[in-house]
Amino acid sequence: MKESMFDILIYLFENYMYDESEFTQDREELKVELEQVGFRNSEIGKAFDWLEDLADLQFKPLQLSQDNQKALRIYSERECERLDTSSRGFLLFLEQVGVLDHNSREMVIDRIMALESEDVDMDQLKWVILMVLFNQPGREEAFAWMEDMVLDESATVLH
8 A cells, every 4th residue: 555645746746747637626536546546545635735735835935135035045953854965955956057946945845844754865855846846837947857857767767
């Protein structure tokens, strides 16, 4: 049986990402489908809540002045426990190359902190970044860049 809320998020993303009309189906229908696939009801509810919170974040953008936009992000102790040095470095890299902006970076950190897993690996981080970018209008180019990175690595692992 599949146990993780994160597994549900990936399942939904992979199966409904390109067909938005399907994803608008009733929450109960999705719940039944997920249960039939083998996910637990408690984890399904958590995944739905995680996605709803992600959708809410796009309506609460972080307001930064021009001076603050060049500031370095200082991570809390709890964030450092969840995001190791390489993960924080990867987020900084994505900001520097323009894939993430300050708002999307904060959304990623928020969604990572909302995962139940204490150990967030690089693959999970990349999937969360992909989900955040997918939910942001006007970030199609950044999404495509990140999608290529995530899906190319997934294909390489499968072969």
